[in-house]
Amino acid sequence: MIARVIVDVPTKQTDRPFDYKVPEAMSGWIEVGSRVGVPFGGRTLQGFVVELAEQSEVDLSRLKAIAELLDPSAPLSPDLIELALWISDKYCCTWTAALQAMIPSALKGKAERYISLQESNLHAEAGLPQPVLEHIRKYAPVKLDTLQQRFPDSSAAIKAGLRSGVLSETVAVKDRLAIRTVLTVFPAADSITEEEALAQIPARAAKQRELLSYLFTRNEPIPLQALLAETGSSAASVRALEDKGLVEVREVQQNRDPYAGRTFAPSQPLELTEGQQAVFESITAAVLAGDPKVFLLQGVTGSGKTEVYLQSIDCCIAQDRQAIVLVPEISLTPQMVERFKGRFGDAVAVLHSRLSNGERYDEWRKIKEKRVKVAIGARSAIFAPFERIGLIIIDEEHESSYKQEESPKYHARDVAVKRAKQHGATVVLGSATPSLESYAAARRASLQGDGQSDALLPLPERVGGRPLPPVEIVDMREELKAGNRSMFSRRLHQALGERLERGEQSVLLLNRRGYSTFVMCRSCGYTAGCPHCDISLTYHQKSRMLRCHYCGYAEHSTLVCPECQSEHIRFFGTGTQRVEEELAKLFPGIRVIRMDVDTTTEKGSHEKWLTMFGERKADVLLGTQMVAKGLDFPFVTLVGVIAADSSLNLPDFRAAEKTFQLLTQVAGRAGRHHLPGEVVVQTYTPDHYSVRTAQRHDYDAFLEEELRHRRMMSYPPFCRLILVTMTHEQLPLLVEQGERFAAALRERAARAGVLAPLATAQERAMDILGPVASPIPRLKDRYRFQCMIKYRGNVDATELLRSVLASFTEGQQQGKVLFSVDVDPQVIM
């Protein structure tokens, strides 16, 4: 039998299946999706079996055999293998990169070669130096790398030893023992009574007798360490009992449960409102029919979307099918987890990046081993290895964090739709502020559909008829005119004071996207920039360092301008720390919880802050984007936005959309329960439509205006985008290659008959813009240029691009221009 294997070498040249013989001993064990170690170009590499076949096109005698099967059962299933191929096609990445994205990092260990001595050849020490031989004899199997490091002069001899058979080689993957085991003591109480057992122990061995009594009384397995701690006995006593067969000590697999010891109050389904009921019925009808339909659930903040998710999942599970719930990383809060664990108990696995590798692996195994029915997690949970998915929910579907920024640059929303097709599963995209792409797709689907069920499911009202909070816009330019130089307007200042008096809580959002604390000299205009990237350095107060957020470069901040020696060098920008300081000045004694990247790096800190706030141990929750989403606290009656427009000035065609979404989301945190809420938004651009429409909670009005802009400028959803970024250390070479690349692409598009500006009426059109310098023109000492491909209609743009790229990436090995392709880019930097 032949196995076709994708080896873990992420280059275009090796990105195809290679044939290997399946050794007799492994046949029956190797399946599609198995992880194997295979010889490849003189090394042994990890790979995945993507196909099994009887015959190979390659001469059988020339085929190598699979060296090792790395797991007892295949970590991937055929549908995931197929999905990975689809991803590599759609996002122009290698098949192996897509496969690697699907497995927990505990399984990504590199395959390593281990060397042993061949028993039968012990005396034929063919040319191996004595110390090497001794070392192997003593420690075998020894990692080849270690051996070569220790005996650098003996590399050739070791190779010769392997060839002649003096040495043998096995492959093992580092970290493969990611399963944690614990030595556990089992009393043999089933086969023997306590009295019979005691009779076997001499009277003087008091410690053993005591231990035995303890174990038999307890009559259940106990980890060895716990036993020793509890009884104060020694391991030797346990061993003595083991020798007599009175207890058994063996390794037991342990689950690292990130939520161990936590109890979740069980919750019952709520009686749905009329609106929720209608939405619920549409979703469950599709789930019951196994219809891979995509719904867009547009529900205002606090409309009870989560309750609809929970009950729809219930219906899915009752069909003996599984459900995946994606939430943005930062809203995967304890509150969110609690709602799912409270309803489904142990049937839920939680996957997010704050878990340790081991915890993540154990949660993943719960899914793989069918111990859970629901997986909730961030982006990569879309690859949860369920067998029969019935429902996929993507909450806050408009979030850009669903797009992975490094290879494979997939969008979890599009992967979800594909995966749902494979499984006959229904997709629900939920948001108060849907992305324009999803909205356009839903509208199209509704128009083309059977007219019986609409793809757009609206929930326009809050549960219990609670009103959306009134939003007040404060023009900060007027504040300055009135002589207020504070970052707090008089209105927000007053509103905060009222909350303090009434003992209510406030959420303050500092919109920091594209806004950082940078250093500028007021005399000469000098700004501190990174010497390797064309980007300003960010000031970190705690360490008094200036850092580059792109390459990690750091330097001490100075008190004197390095250009003009002036002492008027100042920190600019409104960091959360500065807001916190100002709050303390304005309201002495105010209790503030600050949540930003600096205060939430520690494991569990996120949870700690939110719990504290929930317990009303603080008056104000101040933070960046992470305070805007998902939070549901009854005593929050004021939401303040400190600088609404800092995200409007970014070189990003989605700037207005992002601003509208953020304002709407954060406004939705106020007045969700019996106390009415109020929102104050400070801005320098009060007339911008994204601010105006957010003030009225008017998605439709925003949509209309934004669609007009997008159509005019030819941006999604009126076309699709591919961003190609090229980098090189030498600018002239990069410019020359970039021009050649763009010309080749245009020529290819013209030949395919699709080259046309998008503004024309042509149904199929493709426009190639650039090359131009990227918004960040230099990064890590490499210059950056980009081409933007815009296209619409049934143009196979990725295929076209691939064929051009092939001629550019092959060939010139030296000083290559690096190309990076981003399909449907979210960030254009």
Ligand SMILES: Nc1ncnc2c1ncn2[C@@H]1O[C@H](COP(=O)(O)OP(=O)(O)OP(=O)(O)O)[C@@H](O)[C@H]1O
């Ligand atoms: N049918 C119902 N009856 C009573 N209360 C409900 C019902 N559905 C939801 N709720 C409650 O209403 C509140 C808001 O619901 P939920 O958090 O699910 O809304 P959401 O749309 O997911 O909100 P957001 O998008 O703003 O985070 C919650 O406290 C929830 O428990």
Ligand SMILES: [Zn+2]
């Ligand atoms: Zn840098």
